[in-house]
Amino acid sequence: MLADFQDLDSFRHLLAAAPAPDAAARSAAAERNGQLTKPPGALGRLEEIAIWYAGWRADPRPRLTAPQVIVFAGNHGVVAQGISAFPADVTVQMVANFQAGGAAVNQLAGAAGARMDVIALELDRPTADFTQGPAMTEAELLQALTCGWQAVDPATDLLVVGEMGIGNTTAAAALSLALFGGTAADWTGRGTGLDDAGLANKTRVVAEAVALHAPQIGDGLDALARLGGREIAAMAGAIAAARQLRIPVLLDGFICCAGAACLEKTVPGALDHTIAGHSSAEPGHARLLAALDKAPLLQLGLRLGEGSGAALAIPLIKGALACHSDMATFAEAGVSEG
Numbered sequence: 001m002l003a004d005f006q007d008l009d010s011f012r013h014l015l016a017a018a019p020a021p022d023a024a025a026r027s028a029a030a031e032r033n034g035q036l037t038k039p040p041g042a043l044g045r046l047e048e049i050a051i052w053y054a055g056w057r058a059d060p061r062p063r064l065t066a067p068q069v070i071v072f073a074g075n076h077g078v079v080a081q082g083i084s085a086f087p088a089d090v091t092v093q094m095v096a097n098f099q100a101g102g103a104a105v106n107q108l109a110g111a112a113g114a115r116m117d118v119i120a121l122e123l124d125r126p127t128a129d130f131t132q133g134p135a136m137t138e139a140e141l142l143q144a145l146t147c148g149w150q151a152v153d154p155a156t157d158l159l160v161v162g163e164m165g166i167g168n169t170t171a172a173a174a175l176s177l178a179l180f181g182g183t184a185a186d187w188t189g190r191g192t193g194l195d196d197a198g199l200a201n202k203t204r205v206v207a208e209a210v211a212l213h214a215p216q217i218g219d220g221l222d223a224l225a226r227l228g229g230r231e232i233a234a235m236a237g238a239i240a241a242a243r244q245l246r247i248p249v250l251l252d253g254f255i256c257c258a259g260a261a262c263l264e265k266t267v268p269g270a271l272d273h274t275i276a277g278h279s280s281a282e283p284g285h286a287r288l289l290a291a292l293d294k295a296p297l298l299q300l301g302l303r304l305g306e307g308s309g310a311a312l313a314i315p316l317i318k319g320a321l322a323c324h325s326d327m328a329t330f331a332e333a334g335v336s337e338g
């Protein structure tokens with residue numbers, strides 16, 4: 001059963017008291033891995049993934065049968081600063097496209113055999129422009145976190161969270177700068193395709209917003225309220241719920257990882273049940289993955305979001321678990337060990 005939270009401090013406490021991997025299942029999985037009909041280590045990172053997954057599922061011989069992709073959508077007041085190549089209307093239009101099955105992530109979730117849910121968060125009520133004040137009140141943040149928290153199917157066995165929200169690479173850059181430091185230029189990219197003048201304006205907006213809010217930011221949740229967005233907070237809520245439910249998570253691109261980073265910067269270790277599905281072409285993403293110490297599974301030049309890169313990585317986890325759980329051991333196959 002998933003616990004409830006009524007305020008941000010109880011959410012913080014839930015994060016801090018979150019479950020750890022099952023040590024017995026992990027070591028049983030490691031032992032099984034050593035008996036499989038292959039030279040030691042020959043399946044490379046797949047071996048590590050299977051053992052990691054077994055620990056989180058508390059099952060030494062797990063299978064992956066019910067992956068879930070959830071796409072959260074939100075609108076951003078900071079769009080008023082001219083920081084996206086596309087108008088905010090595209091958010092609601094793309095939600096209709098997700099619902100009709102026409103977006104990239106629909107195809108990738110389908111190809112991976114994943115269920116896909118689409119959740120729009122108050123699209124007609126954008127967050128406040130965070131160059132002027134906090135993007136969200138504490139109550140708004142709580143509502144968005146709760147929305148994500150409740151969206152995870154307890155019966156799922158691998159979660160992908162994705163997003164749609166015109167302007168949200170600006171929010172992701174601002175969050176990354178506030179959480180990890182550096183310069184605004186380190187974290188700001190072209191998003192949906194800004195030209196050079198657009199990029200210079202966006203970089204200035206990110207720098208000024210973070211300068212405005214930094215003195216009031218104590219932890220990741222403070223940053224999320226001030227510089228995030230509803231869909232970003234919902235992704236964070238879903239990732240945190242998955243941890244409570246021992247559901248491993250594949251992280252998607254820059255925006256997803258910025259939301260996830262807010263959890264890590266609230267309680268270190270809060271992302272131990274996650275793997276980076278891919279590295280996006282948005283330049284801040286590789287930097288963010290390095291800061292989170294997450295090595296991406298794929299690097300294909302995607303810069304889309306929606307959960308697309310993580311959905312593409314689902315079959316890799318399926319492959320790792322199929323090998324781990326269904327290969328013969330040396331004894332079973334009568335193959336001589338070295």
Ligand SMILES: Cc1cc2ncn([C@H]3O[C@H](COP(=O)(O)O)[C@@H](O)[C@H]3O)c2cc1C
Pocket residue numbers: 083084085086090094163164165166167168169170190191192193304305306
């Ligand atoms: C048609 C279309 C489909 C998308 N799917 C994801 N995004 C991506 O682009 C947006 C972020 O870029 P920026 O910060 O530059 O606005 C997000 O909605 C993200 O999910 C899309 C963007 C567009 C235009």
Ligand SMILES: O=C(O)c1cccnc1
Pocket residue numbers: 169191192252253254255256280281282285303304305306
């Ligand atoms: O990294 C991402 O997820 C991304 C990059 C650019 C635009 N939208 C999403």
